Amino acid sequence: MKATVFTPPETKLVIEEVTLDKLGPQDVRVTVEASGVCRSDLSVLRATAEAAGSAGAPPMILGHEGAGVVTAVGTDVRRVKAGDRVIASFVPECGECWYCVRGESNHCETYGGSGAGHVTRSDGSRPLGMSGLGTFAEEMIVHEHAVVPVRTDLPSEQLALIGCGVTTGVGAALWTAQVKPGATVAVFGCGGVGQFVMQGARIAGAARVFAVDPVPMKREHARQAGATDLVDPSSADPVEQIREATGGRGVDYAFEVIGNPNVIMQAYDATRPRGTTVVVGMAAADATITLPAVPLFLQEKRLIGSFYGSAQIRRNFADLVALAESGQLDIGSAVSRRIRLDEVNDAFRAMEAGEVIRSVIC
Ligand SMILES: [Zn+2]
Ligand SMILES: [Zn+2]
Structure with missing residues (x-):
């Protein structure tokens, strides 16, 4: 072979x-x-x-x-x-x-x-x-x-993506962060996984989803995935753009889907007090981030990682297949x-x- x-x-x-x-x-x-x-x-x-x-x-x-x-x-x-x-x-x-x-x-x-x-x-x-x-x-x-x-008629090209991108992205929203209906969400990085984070947020019932990416094609694609607001981080500070659109507070959930320490900090800064920042992207092996300690305490922010969407594959692959069959997951x-x-x-x-x-x- x-x-x-x-x-x-x-x-x-x-x-x-x-x-x-x-x-x-x-x-x-x-x-x-x-x-x-x-x-x-x-x-x-x-x-x-x-x-x-x-x-x-x-x-x-x-x-x-x-x-x-x-x-x-x-x-x-x-x-x-x-x-x-x-x-x-x-x-x-x-x-x-x-x-x-x-x-x-x-x-x-x-x-x-x-x-x-x-x-x-x-x-x-x-x-x-x-x-x-x-x-x-x-x-x-x-x-x-x-x-x-899996028992399904979905094409193999779609099933393949459940093996990584779909599960990592949708799972980050549904199973790691457990986004709530009506929530505000920002997704930093709108490649394959980022698109599925947005779909996961939409499936969870998020009211507003900010798609942050410098590539126009990816921002446009984000609309189909459920983004309500497109943010170009190369035109102006994305944190300011998101805060301005959320009454100065920031979003309930911010996902970083690149693995870049600077962008992780942007996602953290774009998270409202008591909100949750989720690191989905895989950074370089020696990458580190430095957090200001007082806001972490004072604003009760949560900073968490998400590996493979916290998925339990035997159960959750079937869930994702069902969501795709019903048309809720594209x-x-x-x-x-x-x-x-x-x-x-x-x-x-x-x-x-x-x-x-x-x-x-x-
Ligand atoms: Zn992968
Ligand atoms: Zn085991």
Whole structure:
């Protein structure tokens, strides 16, 4: 089968023929029908290539947002069977660890970052699979805890996005922040995940949603996602613009969906007293923020993180599928381009150029 292989420090992915392993007892073999190209793929590529330097590092199959059909399962697998449609999850849910039994499975103790890719290249080397997955391939072998079966007629390109962008974004609004009806919300960063934060806020019944992004295409797209007010941070201070529109107070909930310390502080400053700032974006590994301590105390602000939308995948993937089926959640409009596996390098370029919300390999 074909896979795109990333061989650091080389940053261009190369499509090649690889051989899949035999299935282990808890493994599931999946034909990947669709895979979104997410900013985290590019972040991992960049960081890995840089850390590898000229010495190189193990090859890797990127991609962590995918959906497909199960073709075979290991001898001990009970939760899925051949023929099932599945959504892959880059955080497994083992169902038994300390976090899973507390309904906090997005912190499942079996989550181990990038692991075995379960394939061998023609030169005998063994690529890693990003986040235990590696969806930039025709097929993949993953642990049964990393797939969730779904019964739906939604197209695979939409199911794929539930694997990362939809869950991260909608979940941040619904399950992490638990936005209330009538609330005011600001979303800083209107890429794929930001668009889904706005949809989550709309589904929760937010009365007013500010979309903050310097890219006109993303602000315009935000209207479809539920934004009521478009804020261009390059034209004037976005914090001032939001305060001015909210009686000088700021919003009930501000989401930062970039991972930039300065923008996290803007989101914090745009949050009203007693409001909640939610950090959804993944910052650089060494990034820090410095908070003025007195307003934190005096204004009773809450500053919280949101990882994978605080989602419990076995339950919440089905919830998101149901919301999409009912028309309340629009996943399809986030699919800007459908591409082939060998066009993934160009998808990274298009992402950086701000040309797309999501490119999907399908
Ligand atoms: Zn992602
Ligand atoms: Zn667990």
